[in-house]
Amino acid sequence: MTHSQIDAIIDRYEGKESSILAILQDIQAKEKYLPKETLEHVGERLRIPINKIYRIATFYRAFSLTPRGQHEIVVCLGTACHVRGGQRIIDQFTMELGIRSGETTSDRKFTLETVNCLGVCAAGPVVAIDGQYFGKMSSIKVEDTLKKFRPDKSDKKERLNGKD
Amino acid sequence: MIPFVIDGQSVEGKEGGSILEVALDAGIDIPHLCYHESVKPYGACRLCLVEVVRGGRSRMTTSCTYSVMEGIEVFTHTEKVLRARRMIIELILAMCPGDKLIQDMAKEMGVNQVRFKQEDKDCILCGLCGRICEEVVGANAIQFAFRGDRREMIPPFQGEAMSCIACGACVVACPVDVIRMKEQGDERTIIRWKRTLKMKQCKICGNYFAPWFQLEKFREHAKLPKDFFDVCYTCRT
């Protein structure tokens, strides 16, 4: 992100220090993560020491300091979804993609995340991929759902050496 | 001065002062880890718990964050307080079993066993290093990052603490002595923050007396001439 692009975001909030959260959210939305150089520039403009910015960036789950994948898979682990078997769904995605929650595949295609409640409890267990909701998920449906986002992938699954 | 009572003893404190400050001044022993007179009270370790009776109601609270108030009655060694403190020191010991201070405090409180799986951390997350760096030194080199059980005190981006001036305040302040500083030749390193700085040599005595980076920061901040720190503090006097 160029300095002028960052400045445009900062100026939208009149350069107020208390708007740091909103500024970081806008940057995250655009870049899909918070690059170090961008944070340094924000710190300089707002006169906030970089250690405080780092603290904020790591405290809030909305932010990622590493680039997110092309497709973001969010598995709801709210209580209602958990009680309907949400844990198995996440384990199935882990088996299919070879990554754990919070991680991104090495080809940067998928990021797997959990969220504490999407607020779609009636359709639980729920998975949201790129903002699209998939309700009434089950372990069996995971592979087919993923096919929509990786049509070229063969049937061969990546496994975590049989260990969940 | 505001009068109140601790363990039956009449005491007084300045407006805005904390119960803990007054207690320590009066020689009353309340264990504490994250309190230091040079920085604002934080209330992280939870060891300084006391029971405060105010308006007929009693509540257990940290004495470092409770401002003195007229007419309150403070109890520092009730059953409840002791039970809580024991569990807390046991939890800290389970986190940092190798820290000598914690071992000693635990023994003193009568905690002889740790019923939890022992970890091998050394930092007790009291935050004193970061707080002193921010409030006293103004270098803002380190801060807490992450949250919950992943909380830790680290330099930004987990690399070298680029704003650290290697003054050593954190080394002195750390209650469990896990921040170490070493000097070798013309270099000073704060090991925990991966910060090595070259030292400046005094023109007169030839000693390495302070890091270049630190002196430059002071010079800029105080708008001093370029050769101001060419002579060390000792030689100047």
Add this chain to the structure above:
Amino acid sequence: MGKISSPEELERYQNEILSKRDPHQPCVTVCGGTGCHASGCHQVIDAFKRVLQDQSKGNGINIRVTGCHGFCERGPLVVIYPQKILYQRVKPEDARTIFEETILNGKVIESLLYDHPTTGKRIVHEEEVPFYQKQMRIIFGNNGSIDPTRIEDYLAVGGYRALAKALSSMHPDQIIQEVKKANLRGRGGGGFPAGVKWETCRNAPGDIRYVICNADEGDPGAYMDRSLLEGNPHSVLEGMIIGAYAIGAHEGYVYVRNEYPLAVVNIGIAIQQARELGLLGKNILGSKFDFDVQISRGGGAFVCGESTALMASLEGNVGEPRAKHIHTVVSGLWDRPSNLNNVETWANVPVIIERGADWYTQIGTEGSKGTKIFSLVGKVNNTGLVEVPMGITLREIVYDIGGGIPGGKKFKAVQTGGPSGGCIPESLIDLPVDFDRLTEVGSMMGSGGMIVMDESTCMVDVAKYFTNFLKDESCGKCTSCREGTKRMHEILTEITEGRGKPEHIDLLEELGWVTAEASLCALGGTAPNPVLSTIRYFREEYQEHIINKRCPAKVCRTLLQYRILSDVCTMCGRCAKVCPVKAITGKKKTKKEAGEPFQIDTEKCIKCGMCFETCKFEAVEVH
């Protein structure tokens, strides 16, 4: 329409809007709430739009996309006005049929009607559906009639009348007295009397004060605030303006969870439209009262639902709570008096002002007046959002409104209050729901999440789930909370993985005690509730895990064993195909070969359950 400059002008404008609306005009109302969105309501909406465009008779028929109707289980939901016919599970292809049969010919389509699960009877009108019958939707009811992006809809149902009344005929003290008389208790979880809070804030020294709306609904399984903000944002705004007037605040904030993008958008539109009509800003309705509101988004931290942490976040810091020896109503945001209330609490204010505290106090129990919106989710037939009068029993909610447990399974417990609450067992199912009664039995009202659990839910696993949540969400400052939740989770993991020891239960209770007593804020303060309440009511289940290394609900995977019943196995081979670790062997039955029953190698089995889910013949047994 420019800025409305007096209550009389507001009334004239409302009448004008109403006069342009023909109540007999057919209107297709589609629920656009997030639950229905996940069921595909947008395709249904598009289908209707296409049908109406094609037809010349389509002129004059409105489509209204509203907020959540609450009956999420049966979405997408369509209500046809003026008859108020409720169609459920509507598909895009039904749009044409509905248009031709119902709208043009007045005929009801049986197959789209709600069918009673036991009698099979088809019910035509919304209010006759059992799900809605025992509800009292004084706050949530308007969702079905309002397009949240059009302020005119809110005005058409009488919106902002309460504000007009308050500004023109009530003194701030009178408003506070009315709210106190109504005994409105905070709907966010604390249950603190709102009127008392407002009064303390008003009387606190200082020139600048703030009102804040806490929309950081973090309890997993609770989505009432979301649906209120998305579906009827003006009701919340109106409450805030009245509150600000009563308290003497000129600035307000709505702090919304960042996981609710639609809510952020809709409240933004509402604020914009309110400003355009002069209902926000300077000299509101000519009263000389100035007030405006800003939206602030959360960053994904449950702890920011706690008032001091929320304010720290608004100030641009991490959400670390601070001690409340001095309350936030006296010294809060930027050390100024700040009144924070939950979304639902604010939404109750216009109702109280318009209809009066005397009317309001007729609803509810002695200690808890009014209604409460609950998200009824989990193992229940009619999942959705329900608004009920305080004092209704759990049995009525779960069975009469919720329709009981699916699959004929046995009810086991209801979890209320989210991670700060506890589980209520079957023996207490006739408990009247009110703030104090729920706290007495070891749970709490919380924000309104109500999770129904059946015999296939493991209570130890539920406790583990909540401690996992809490240890991740804890800000980490206090040793007692950070280490307490971490160690409780550790012990519960040991128990659910077959390494439980008899002394673990006592240790959990002790850890629970210190976490609650020694921690700074309510996150730590209520963290042990899920653990302690499950130990209180389901101790035998814990014992089964610890002593017999058995999980009666068949949830804790390490304690399970998967087995194929050879006499039931049809040798189709599907299980072996889906097994990720190739632990199933056998011979497929074909035309030429007899086949051999399939078997699971228990050494290799990772208990993922894929074989169990795949087998169509129930040949896989779990024990």
